[in-house]
Amino acid sequence: MRTQRNVLVTLVLIGLIACLGIGTLATVALIALRTANTPTIPTTESATQETARGLPTLPPPSRLPTTETTVPATVSLPPDIAAQMDEIEQQVIRIRGLQPRFSLRRELLTTSQLHQKVIDDFLKDYTPAEVEKDVTTLSLFGLLPRNFDLYTLLRDLYTEQIAGFYDDETKTMYVIQDEAFRGPQRSTYAHEYTHALQDQTFDFRGGLKMTDETCEQQSEYCAAVQSLIEGDASLTEQFWLLNAASPEDRQQIQEFYQNYQSPVFDTSPEFLQQDFLFPYRQGLDFVLALYQKGRWSAINAAFEKPPVSTEQILHPEKYPNDAPLEVNVPDLSPVLTGYELYDEGEIGEWYFYLILAYGEKQAWRLSESIAAQAAAGWGGDVYQVWRKPQNGETLLLVNIRWDSENDAKEFYDAFQQYGVQRWGQPLSSTANASRWQESTAGQSILIREKSRTLWILGSDAKAVTNALEALQTLIPQP
Structure with a gap:
């Protein structure tokens, strides 16, 4: 049983609640590639009708936040941006078919404040001893040099081109106040608001058990659930782009992507680049396979019975029946003297x-x-x-x-x-x-x-x- 965090777990936990620029770009970049293979996309009205017919039983009330314990929405945004966010939320609700249980709190932060929050929330408990352990293990796997500065990479990577994120612990959407609210930001908001709907319906921590304790013991499970969460949000974002975004949104996103630079990500170890994109790329493929079988109701059912391994994400046909086999080793301490x-x-x-x-x-x-x-x-x-x-x-x-x-x-x-x-x-x-x-x-x-x-x-x-x-x-x- 795992007693310490390693980098596999770190990436799962960080990626779960912080869909930063990397994830958004992964989705945007896939739009053109996947549109030809995407099933016929319903209008927002027909999507809502289809979903309403097939929603699974909602989680028990004990797994969902109550209105008494949540913070009422207090939006100190420019009125025009607040109105756009309200409109995007309603569009996402119609597309995805999940109903909010309470108003979403929004908090404005400067870019530097948001950077610091990411570091404080996601890396504050990542001790030097844990960093050394992760680098040791990954170097034995042949993925990193033995003295690689992993902490600095993670810190820099998660503050590069940050666009805001949904925090499932505080139930708050953090938004950068010193950037314009244009196509890329609007698309990101559609993605992030999907997470708020997912959390309010299926409960990331209480229902899906996406906690430090679970992920330290079951990193495969958490990687699979993260892929479901991000794949669903990426698919919803694509629906939004194709059905609700304006021509100006699409043009601005295209221009942003053409000019986008991510030097930290581009120079990071290639296995990490692939791993960061896994929940968005392979997660989207997995969710598309579900959608092709049963549209949104099949995706909702997957939240009720989550995938349990990256194998199931990579091979949707193996979900849900091909569960991992139990593997053990005997205690080696008697023969490994000094270890x-x-x-x-x-x-x-x-x-x-x-x-x-x-x-x-x-x-x-x-x-x-x-x-x-x-x-x-x-x-x-x-x-x-x-x-x-x-x-x-x-x-x-x-x-x-x-x-x-x-x-x-x-x-x-x-x-x-x-x-x-x-x-x-x-x-x-x-x-x-x-x-x-x-x-x-x-x-x-x-x-x-x-x-x-x-x-x-x-x-x-x-x-x-x-x-x-x-x-x-x-x-x-x-």
């Missing part, structure tokens, strides 16, 4: 794809198609990082269950290629086991047994051997 369990969690199909396709060094990477095929068929996993406090030596253990023996073999074959590109030619290699030796990483071992694979990476060869011998009941030693 302490430093980090533990699950990787999931999406991060296996990132490891293979978007490693730290370009030379390590497999093609996207090979990486995607290798990661598909994921059934469940657990990883552990063990560390010696006195000298920082580490050992990574990853135990994976696949849907079939063939899926395990596909991953094993692809990982062999990845291993050669990362560590060089193996010391030994068979159809079921490969071992590499690298001067800084130490030994890396990959074993396949039927529908399971085991990966051990450690700087101490003796510790690697001891761990392997202790796990021989789980996966026989080669």
